[in-house]
Amino acid sequence: MELFDACKEGRVDDVKRLLARDKIDVNKADKYGRTPLFMACANGHVDIVKNLLTKNKIKINKAAKDGETPLIIACQKGHVDVVRLLLARKEIQINQANEDGATPLLFACAHGHVHVVELLLARDDIKINQAMNDGRTPLYFACKTGRVGVVRLLLDQPGIQINKKTHKGITPLYAACDGGHVDVVRLMLARKEIKINRATLKGLTPLSRACYHGHMDVVRLLLAQKDIKINQTSREGLTPLYFAINVGHSEIADLLRQNGGKE
Numbered sequence: 001m002e003l004f005d006a007c008k009e010g011r012v013d014d015v016k017r018l019l020a021r022d023k024i025d026v027n028k029a030d031k032y033g034r035t036p037l038f039m040a041c042a043n044g045h046v047d048i049v050k051n052l053l054t055k056n057k058i059k060i061n062k063a064a065k066d067g068e069t070p071l072i073i074a075c076q077k078g079h080v081d082v083v084r085l086l087l088a089r090k091e092i093q094i095n096q097a098n099e100d101g102a103t104p105l106l107f108a109c110a111h112g113h114v115h116v117v118e119l120l121l122a123r124d125d126i127k128i129n130q131a132m133n134d135g136r137t138p139l140y141f142a143c144k145t146g147r148v149g150v151v152r153l154l155l156d157q158p159g160i161q162i163n164k165k166t167h168k169g170i171t172p173l174y175a176a177c178d179g180g181h182v183d184v185v186r187l188m189l190a191r192k193e194i195k196i197n198r199a200t201l202k203g204l205t206p207l208s209r210a211c212y213h214g215h216m217d218v219v220r221l222l223l224a225q226k227d228i229k230i231n232q233t234s235r236e237g238l239t240p241l242y243f244a245i246n247v248g249h250s251e252i253a254d255l256l257r258q259n260g261g262k263e
Contacts, residue, residue: 004028007036007052010045019051026055033065041070041086044079053085060089067098075104075120078113087119094123101132110141114149121153128157135166143172143188146181155187162191169200177206177222180215189221196225203234211252212243219252223259231262239263 003024006014015036018024029035037058040048052058063069071092074082083104086092097103105126108116120126131137139160142150154160165171173194176184188194199205207228210218222228231239241261244253253261 001028001030003036004030004034004039007045007048008039008043010043010048012045012047012051015048015051019055026052026057027059027062029062029064033063035059035062035070037062038064038068038070038073041074041079041082042077044074044077044082046079046081046085049082049085053089060086060091061093061096063096063098067100069093069096069098069104071096071104072098072102072107075113075116076107076111078108078111078116080113080115080119083116083119087123094120094125095127095130097130097132101134103127103130103138105130106132106136106138106141109138109147109150109154110145112142112145112147112150114153117150117153121157128154128159129161129164131164131166135164135168137161137164137172139164139172140166140170140175143181143184144175144179146176146179146184148181148183148187151184151187155191162188162193163195163198165198169202171195171198171206174198174200174204174206174209177210177215177218178213180210180213180218182215182217182221185218185221189225196222196227197229197232199232199234203236205229205232205240207232208234208238208240208243211240211249211256212247214244214247214249214252216252216255219255223255230256230260
């Protein structure tokens with residue numbers, strides 16, 4: 001595992017020396033299935049990645065036991081230069097997901113790595129709506145974590161499915177409202193195809209969730225929409241006003257009443 005350790009620790013000279021050996025196995029993995037290339041990408045060692053990529057037998061898409069690839073880990077960590085090197089390879093599989101169905105794009109979006117997202121979106125073969133096994137998409141994660149710059153990039157993509165639900169019926173807008181991410185909510189509401197009243201499997205709406213958490217600015221934005229259903233109930237028959245009152249958000253409760261809200 002001498003090559004593995006050198007790649008992990010960023011020892012460029014040692015890597016060059018080891019790669020010069022005729023019988024060196026550049027794809028030999030550790031007990032977790034991580035290759036020397038994986039470790040170099042994970043730690044952002046650009047020069048080492050360059051050297052490894054010169055080897056004809058290098059398997060750049062070889063995944064660890066959890067399904068994570070060198071590209072996935074580089075995108076997750078935000079190593080822009082490493083991502084650029086990997087994307088330059090014709091055999092790179094940019095939509096290859098881990099065991100949970102998470103793609104490189106999804107990780108980059110979830111962690112807010114704008115420049116990495118830009119590189120991925122520039123590819124014609126990128127699948128922007130590819131979801132995890134549970135239905136969560138790159139846009140969902142960008143909205144849930146409040147990544148304004150990433151959300152803006154995704155919304156500019158032709159074919160973006162802004163109302164795509166998870167297996168629990170949660171939309172990107174719902175996720176943004178749940179987290180109180182005002183600027184993200186504003187971006188989403190500017191889209192004419194947005195479905196602001198789309199509910200989860202439990203019947204919870206973006207408005208009811210914002211009321212529950214006390215996100216006043218988000219509630220104001222939603223109430224300003226002409227098609228908002230202020231009294232839409234959950235599966236249990238509970239309204240947004242009920243949630244606001246029950247949790248003790250009196251100012252939101254007053255605002256709802258002023259706009260026709262009912263318990």
